[in-house]
Amino acid sequence: MGVIGKDLEKAIEALTTSELVGIPTETVYGLAANAMNPNAVTRIFTAKDRPTFHPLIVHIHSLAQAQNWVEAIPPKILKLTDTLWPGPLTILLKRKAGGIPDIVTGGSPWVGLRVPQHPVTLELLNRLPFPLAAPSANRFGYVSPTTPQHVADQLEEEVAYILDGGPSLIGVESTIVQVDEEDTCRVLRPGGVSIELIQTLVGPVSLAKPDTSIRTSGTLKSHYATQTPVVIGNIAELLGENESKKVGILSFQEFYPRIPSEYQRVLSPQGSLAEAAQNLFAAMRELDELDQELILTEKFPELGLGRAINDRLQRAAAR
Ligand code: TXA
Numbered sequence: 001m002g003v004i005g006k007d008l009e010k011a012i013e014a015l016t017t018s019e020l021v022g023i024p025t026e027t028v029y030g031l032a033a034n035a036m037n038p039n040a041v042t043r044i045f046t047a048k049d050r051p052t053f054h055p056l057i058v059h060i061h062s063l064a065q066a067q068n069w070v071e072a073i074p075p076k077i078l079k080l081t082d083t084l085w086p087g088p089l090t091i092l093l094k095r096k097a098g099g100i101p102d103i104v105t106g107g108s109p110w111v112g113l114r115v116p117q118h119p120v121t122l123e124l125l126n127r128l129p130f131p132l133a134a135p136s137a138n139r140f141g142y143v144s145p146t147t148p149q150h151v152a153d154q155l156e157e158e159v160a161y162i163l164d165g166g167p168s169l170i171g172v173e174s175t176i177v178q179v180d181e182e183d184t185c186r187v188l189r190p191g192g193v194s195i196e197l198i199q200t201l202v203g204p205v206s207l208a209k210p211d212t213s214i215r216t217s218g219t220l221k222s223h224y225a226t227q228t229p230v231v232i233g234n235i236a237e238l239l240g241e242n243e244s245k246k247v248g249i250l251s252f253q254e255f256y257p258r259i260p261s262e263y264q265r266v267l268s269p270q271g272s273l274a275e276a277a278q279n280l281f282a283a284m285r286e287l288d289e290l291d292q293e294l295i296l297t298e299k300f301p302e303l304g305l306g307r308a309i310n311d312r313l314q315r316a317a318a319r
Pocket residue numbers: 025027028029030031054055056057088090092105108110111112114116134135136137172173174175176214215216217218219
């Protein structure tokens with residue numbers, strides 16, 4: 001597997017010559033390209049089969065790096081980035097003309113920015129003279145990758161290199177926030193930073209849908225989807241209703257003795273939502289590979305990282 005490795009120089013060289021590199025982050029692995037080079041960014045959309053009007057997050061090493069490309073930063077955003085960057089938080093800011101290319105934002109006046117909390121990728125960003133546009137490194141619509149092997153499984157042919165930074169520690173994508181003209185902080189996608197934590201920093205937030213002119217692919221009804229249909233409910237009841245079917249189980253804490261253990265993934269026997277989030281996408285991929293007829297899962301507690309888990313499962317179940 002020559003494409004996966006820990007050689008930062010290889011990653012730098014590939015990115016500098018407009019190629020794509022899989023990069024580790026604390027949330028999920030990204031498919032990175034030079035954000036300032038439209039040709040390089042175009043390759044991301046081709047590699048993923050992603051429609052070009054779905055904007056990409058720009059990864060930077062510090063807020064200071066972005067200052068030339070964005071308009072004034074609202075105080076509420078500064079409160080968030082002061083505490084939560086580097087970390088699983090993406091902020092949308094009004095961009096200045098002539099900076100971040102249109103292809104990155106799908107023509108939107110807003111640009112999504114994030115400082116990831118992963119030592120390898122932070123070092124990479126510090127050594128590059130340009131920021132990195134990077135969506136999750138999966139084919140459009142499929143489950144996000146949390147290991148270098150997940151990236152290789154889907155995109156080996158498309159990437160020049162995959163930087164190995166170990167498994168992603170958070171396991172779900174960043175929380176996306178925007179402060180609108182009325183100074184309301186909106187959460188566009190629940191993710192690795194809990195809404196509760198954001199509220200302790202900036203007060204009440206709105207979970208309202210974004211401006212409909214903004215396309216947020218992670219908020220499409222069907223996304224993060226396995227090939228195997230996902231059904232959410234009470235697992236014991238779902239097992240009764242689907243006795244004749246070959247099923248896989250994705251549960252929070254409980255093991256179901258009547259189903260062979262190879263068809264079950266218990267995300268956190270101790271009941272930790274953080275641990276469940278960390279294990280979620282790998283478990284979904286593993287169950288999908290077993291080619292069962294259904295994946296049965298349940299609603300997680302709607303708090304902390306449970307919101308992001310429920311969001312991803314609901315989209316995986318929608319078709
Ligand atoms: O944790 C993450 O955010 C990961 C890692 C790699 O950083 N990235 C990620 O990227 O999840 P992606 O492309 O799979 O999801 C990013 C979401 C998309 O739904 C995109 O539409 C939205 O962010 N987004 C990015 N820029 C935006 C913008 N300017 N306006 C509205 N939505 C934006």
